[in-house]
Amino acid sequence: MIPRTLPLPRAAGRARARTGRPVRIALALAAMAALLSVDAPDATARTPLGVTAWALPGAVADRVGPLFAGGLAGGHFCTAAVVRSAGRDVIATAAHCLDSPGTTLFAPGYREGAAPYGAWRLTGVYVSPAWTDGEDPDADIAFATVAPVGGGEHAAVEDAVEDAVGGFPVKGGQVDRAAVTVVGYPRDRDAPLRCANGTDLVSATQRRIGCPDLSGGTSGSPWLVDGALTGVLGGHEGGGTVPEVSYSAVLGDGAVQLYRRAAGTG
Incomplete structure (x- = not known):
């Protein structure tokens, strides 16, 4: 079973908007193709938690x-x-x-x-x-x-x-430890990445996820829960100062x- 607990952030590096890092792709494209062939907003939810891979064309990535x-x-x-x-x-x-x-x-x-x-x-x-x-x-x-x-x-x-x-529908009022899928474009890549993992609240207004390789350019990436947008990569530290840990402001009443x-x- 893959742990859903998150790593603590390392010492702050350069700001996300200025950072790029080579991507370590952990899943084969053929395996991902089978999962993304279904025209459903949350078709990628069955992939391993905490693994970053290419997001193949389909209803989500498009x-x-x-x-x-x-x-x-x-x-x-x-x-x-x-x-x-x-x-x-x-x-x-x-x-x-x-x-x-x-x-x-x-x-x-x-x-x-x-x-x-x-x-x-x-x-x-x-x-x-x-x-x-x-x-x-x-x-x-x-x-x-x-x-x-x-x-x-x-x-x-x-x-x-x-x-x-x-x-995507937009939904506020997330629960703690929601399972989130993030899809985004690092600035040094011309195709999107995706990663799903459990999250935790680091404050009443900020949520955190552990996913490798979400480097500069992924700010603004949707955070999807059951196919609905519940936040975007950003907020605390501009979304995070290391590619392994990312943040999103909680989608509260004001944002809704x-x-x-x-x-x-x-």
Whole structure:
């Protein structure tokens, strides 16, 4: 039985947003393909806990994509995921990933230079005043509306991103020690990684997971519980200062209200 307890963080290294590390892939692609072939939001839950592997294309990974600065040739710096909304046009990420929304592009399902569902520009940003006024780590979650980039090599086929890839439901009020799946893009990799493990609360407002190789670029990665987004990689220490331990702010009432504003449901 794989222990669900988490390692204590080592001495702080460089900030996550500035860190990259080679990835140790522990599962063969063929074994993962069988698990990800089912079109279900939590189809990867049966893989070993605490193991980081490639996230193969499918209903989960295709809803996740990297954020690019200016264009897809410029390198990616954070991760975001499509969530359900009335306008079918909302993504979730970490608030610290949206410093320059006017030049940020989102590419769901991006792999090895290909954007199968096109590139999407940000049209609106929803961030808590607690973040904009003081960068409160408990408010390090944000939502944004997106629209397709017209024309060119990376043009989207659909008019709404949720029509292209679907979207994760958003759920607050997590229980302690919830089993979480994280999917994200390290900045030195052009395909997503995934890891599932048990979590624990390090405070009433911050949750921790032990997963190797979630290095710089994975900020904003969705934390999924039973197929629903319950947080994003960020919060305490900007999401963590070592790739082996990551954090997420607990999705409290304020964050749920922020999501409802972005989604047009509240």
